[in-house]
Amino acid sequence: MLDRTEDLLRIENLSKSFSISAGLFAKPLQLRALQDINFTVKRGETLGIVGESGCGKSTLGRCILQLLTPDEGRVLWLGQDISKLPAEEMRKKRRDLQIIFQDPLASLNPRMTVGEIIADPLRTLMPEIDARGRRERVLKTMEAVGLLPEMINRYPHEFSGGQAQRIGIARALISEPKLIVCDEPVSALDVSIQAQILNLLSDLKDQFGLTLIFISHNLSVVRHVSDRILVLYLGRVVELADGDDIYGDPRHPYTRALLTAVPIPDPKRARQRTIDGLVGEIPSPINQPSGCTFRTRCRYAQLRCAEVRPPLENLPGERLVACIRWQELDLKPGA
Amino acid sequence: MAGITGKDAALTAYADALAAQAPKGRSLTQDALRRLFNNKAALLSIFVLTAIVLFAYIGPYLLPWAYDKIDWAGIRKPPDWAKGHYFGTDQNGRDMLARTLQGTQMSLLVAAVATGVSVVIGIIYGAIAGYFGGRIDAVMMRFVDIMYALPYILFVIILVVIFGRSPVLLFVGIGCLEWLTMARIVRGQTLSIKQREFIEAAKAGGARPFTIIFRHIVPNLTGPVVIYATLTIPEIIITESFLSYLGLGVQEPQTSLGTLISFGAPVAEALPWMLYTPAAILVTMLLCFSYLGDGLRDALDPKDR
Numbered sequence: 001m002l003d004r005t006e007d008l009l010r011i012e013n014l015s016k017s018f019s020i021s022a023g024l025f026a027k028p029l030q031l032r033a034l035q036d037i038n039f040t041v042k043r044g045e046t047l048g049i050v051g052e053s054g055c056g057k058s059t060l061g062r063c064i065l066q067l068l069t070p071d072e073g074r075v076l077w078l079g080q081d082i083s084k085l086p087a088e089e090m091r092k093k094r095r096d097l098q099i100i101f102q103d104p105l106a107s108l109n110p111r112m113t114v115g116e117i118i119a120d121p122l123r124t125l126m127p128e129i130d131a132r133g134r135r136e137r138v139l140k141t142m143e144a145v146g147l148l149p150e151m152i153n154r155y156p157h158e159f160s161g162g163q164a165q166r167i168g169i170a171r172a173l174i175s176e177p178k179l180i181v182c183d184e185p186v187s188a189l190d191v192s193i194q195a196q197i198l199n200l201l202s203d204l205k206d207q208f209g210l211t212l213i214f215i216s217h218n219l220s221v222v223r224h225v226s227d228r229i230l231v232l233y234l235g236r237v238v239e240l241a242d243g244d245d246i247y248g249d250p251r252h253p254y255t256r257a258l259l260t261a262v263p264i265p266d267p268k269r270a271r272q273r274t275i276d277g278l279v280g281e282i283p284s285p286i287n288q289p290s291g292c293t294f295r296t297r298c299r300y301a302q303l304r305c306a307e308v309r310p311p312l313e314n315l316p317g318e319r320l321v322a323c324i325r326w327q328e329l330d331l332k333p334g335a
Numbered sequence: 336m337a338g339i340t341g342k343d344a345a346l347t348a349y350a351d352a353l354a355a356q357a358p359k360g361r362s363l364t365q366d367a368l369r370r371l372f373n374n375k376a377a378l379l380s381i382f383v384l385t386a387i388v389l390f391a392y393i394g395p396y397l398l399p400w401a402y403d404k405i406d407w408a409g410i411r412k413p414p415d416w417a418k419g420h421y422f423g424t425d426q427n428g429r430d431m432l433a434r435t436l437q438g439t440q441m442s443l444l445v446a447a448v449a450t451g452v453s454v455v456i457g458i459i460y461g462a463i464a465g466y467f468g469g470r471i472d473a474v475m476m477r478f479v480d481i482m483y484a485l486p487y488i489l490f491v492i493i494l495v496v497i498f499g500r501s502p503v504l505l506f507v508g509i510g511c512l513e514w515l516t517m518a519r520i521v522r523g524q525t526l527s528i529k530q531r532e533f534i535e536a537a538k539a540g541g542a543r544p545f546t547i548i549f550r551h552i553v554p555n556l557t558g559p560v561v562i563y564a565t566l567t568i569p570e571i572i573i574t575e576s577f578l579s580y581l582g583l584g585v586q587e588p589q590t591s592l593g594t595l596i597s598f599g600a601p602v603a604e605a606l607p608w609m610l611y612t613p614a615a616i617l618v619t620m621l622l623c624f625s626y627l628g629d630g631l632r633d634a635l636d637p638k639d640r
Binding site for chain 1: 351356358359360361362363364531532533535536537538539540541542543546551554555557
């Protein structure tokens with residue numbers, strides 16, 4: 001049985017900005033993609049990360065895997081900070097940390113066969129395995145993700161989106177990782193295929209004892225797979241809680257706004273719902289509002305929201321929320 | 336449970352059998368070749384080029400006259416089938432057909448050598464500059480800009496001094512100058528390919544930078560590289576003709592298409608056969624290469640996929 005209390009991954013004060021050239025002689029602009037992110041991922045759980053486009057979800061995923069180097073903060077993998085490891089050391093850790101991409105076809109090299117694509121991580125991560133052993137493992141992994149063995153010599157352009165995503169999953173699985181970051185793995189797929197891929201992911205999670213970080217903008221999808229959910233807004237954590245708490249009892253106005261934006265498949269119930277969706281556009285991450293970054297779009301905003309940046313407060317039941325008014329507001333759905 | 340019924344074993348055997356006879360997928364290259372062969376102009380060009388190459392290398396063994404043999408009885412003579420001068424003789428009494436075939440050989444050889452050298456250098460240089468980016472890229476590409484700015488003919492004269500009378504080595508040298516455009520094309524392609532997700536996937540899979548360049552980026556450069564190479568071959572043939580015209584290229588008694596044309600051009604009115612034979616072959620080859628390049632561009636065009 002997995003020890004579900006052990007911290008597999010711990011993110012401390014993580015920040016990442018990108019420089020944007022503003023012209024030849026101007027000072028480059030700083031796009032603050034992630035600011036002061038703190039959270040932990042326990043062994044065997046699925047952490048959902050939700051937020052609008054451009055809120056830093058994918059940047060966070062890539063910072064965890066060291067595909068992007070964070071500017072500040074630490075990424076502790078089993079207690080060891082991997083954000084400052086030399087390249088060769090980090091390469092050894094990559095066996096344990098893998099990623100599944102959003103666009104299944106773009107993530108497969110069009111000039112390689114399926115077998116070569118899936119075996120690719122093995123060549124670098126486990127050079128001790130010979131060609132024969134690699135082929136065996138490739139076939140085993142293909143079976144696990146529901147690909148027929150006869151597809152091994154085919155090329156990516158001969159596959160549909162759902163099958164291509166299975167190839168991407170097989171590539172992530174072959175090194176037997178402990179943690180997989182799923183970066184919007186179903187957003188590019190048909191709804192019917194989405195369900196298949198989600199079920200496959202949860203089966204694989206049980207079968208291989210995986211820990212998943214599931215990034216998505218689709219709340220229904222995240223709810224289906226996640227134990228805990230982290231809500232990001234403009235590169236900051238606004239709320240972190242168990243899935244049921246987030247959906248049944250949101251404490252941050254932004255979380256509530258996201259929930260009310262989820263489409264309801266029943267028109268009668270949909271008509272009864274009070275809409276308090278978001279107004280306006282997400283502010284520019286280059287020039288962020290003072291105080292609470294959400295105040296420009298928040299229907300509960302007061303003057304003091306512009307003055308202080310709300311700290312991430314610990315609530316009972318291991319949940320975190322960043323809103324100075326969380327005690328006053330009743331944000332339960334339907335309220 | 337599965338073990339009791341034996342179903343598992345049977346299924347495993349079946350799966351292994353399926354895997355063993357897994358059908359070969361159609362690679363992008365095979366797809367492109369199929370499209371290329373559907374293009375009639377390109378297909379015809381391939382046939383004509385193959386015929387010219389074969390004839391240039393086999394033909395001399397079938398002719399009664401060698402390219403450097405002088406027929407003292409037939410100087411400046413028009414085509415004469417009885418004597419075996421099917422395309423006439425030049426001012427020195429050498430058989431025009433034999434000389435043209437030898438010239439074609441030489442032109443093809445230098446074109447292939449120079450193009451090969453420029454493709455290899457251009458791919459490696461451009462892919463490294465494009466992949467690493469930043470300061471490395473800036474320094475490497477400024478060097479290319481400087482090379483562009485220097486006069487080409489100056490380099491060629493220096494190379495002639497260094498390599499003297501060896502035309503093949505001379506064209507290895509020319510290949511070392513021709514790679515500049517190739518490097519720019521490859522760098523541009525690399526910049527766009529390295530943004531694709533499969534490169535990120537390779538990084539997540541622990542691939543080292545040079546593995547990514549040679550295993551993931553270079554194979555995806557096939558299209559532009561092949562197209563540019565087919566267009567470089569005629570360019571080198573013309574460069575060779577130009578250099579030979581200046582007396583810097585191939586040395587007598589060896590010859591090339593450019594040399595033959597430069598000798599034939601001034602006497603075109605009196606001895607037209609001296610111009611027509613090499614000119615016809617050169618024009619045919621250039622046309623074929625450009626049709627082939629066009630066909631390849633259509634076949635390899637990513638938008639068509």
